[in-house]
Amino acid sequence: MNNKVILVSSDQLGKGDSQLGEGVLETFFTLLKQRADKPAAIFLMNSGVFTCTEHSLVSVHLVELEKAGIPVLACKTCVDYYELSDKLVAGEISSMTHFIELASQFEVLTIS
Numbered sequence: 001m002n003n004k005v006i007l008v009s010s011d012q013l014g015k016g017d018s019q020l021g022e023g024v025l026e027t028f029f030t031l032l033k034q035r036a037d038k039p040a041a042i043f044l045m046n047s048g049v050f051t052c053t054e055h056s057l058v059s060v061h062l063v064e065l066e067k068a069g070i071p072v073l074a075c076k077t078c079v080d081y082y083e084l085s086d087k088l089v090a091g092e093i094s095s096m097t098h099f100i101e102l103a104s105q106f107e108v109l110t111i112s
Contacts, residue, residue, distance in 0.1 A: 001032075001035060001037040001038055001039050002037045002038060002039065002040060003040065003106055003107055004039045004040060004106055004107045004108070004109045005039060005040055005041045005042070005043055005099075005102045005103060005106045005107070005108050005109070006032075006039045006041075006042045006043070006108075006109050006111060007043050007045065007048075007099075007108050007109065007110045007111065008025075008042065008043070008044045008045070008048035008051060008111045008112075009044075009045050009046045009047075009048050009110065009111065009112045010025075010046065010047050010048055010111070010112045011025070011047045011048060011050040011051055011056060011058075012024070012025050013025040013028055013111055013112075022056070022057070022058075025051070025058055025111070026057045026058050026061070028111065029058050029061035029062065029065070030061060032061070032065070033061050033064050033065050033068070038065065038068060038069075038070050039070060039109070040070075040071075040102070040105075040106045041070065041071040041072075041073060041102055041106070042062065042065065042070060042071070042072045042073065042091075043073045043075070043094070043098075043099045043102065044072070044073065044074045044075060044078070044091065045074075045075040045078050045099075046075075046078055047078075047082075048078075048111075049074045049075060049078045049079050049082060049084055049088075050082070050084070051090075052072070052074050052084070052088045052089065052090045052091040053084060053087045053088060053089060054087070054089045059089050059090045062090035062091060063089065063090045066090060066091070071092075072090055072091035072092070073091060073092060073093075073094035073098060073099070074088060074091045074092065074093050074094060075094065075095075075096060075099070076093045076094065076095055077096065079093055
């Protein structure tokens with residue numbers, strides 16, 4: 001995993017029932033943070049930025065991953081669009097330019 005950047009483009013994993021999708025995404029991050037080999041970074045865009053707010057159970061895991069030294073980056077355009085800049089409890093605001101730099105260095109694993 002340490003050679004990957006995880007791109008989270010939704011606040012749920014998979015299509016279908018939103019509650020199920022949110023639960024599956026939380027399970028993904030629960031298991032990810034338990035691994036010895038962590039990703040190089042996590043980049044959140046589109047509705048994925050909602051996972052950085054207190055309304056998402058995923059935010060607890062993102063905070064723990066940050067404490068473990070994993071950069072958690074939220075797309076500024078998306079944060080601004082959803083008006084979440086004052087609601088983030090995890091991650092830092094970043095740019096698409098930064099994501100492109102990460103994508104040129106690491107394999108991208110997309111979660112949607």
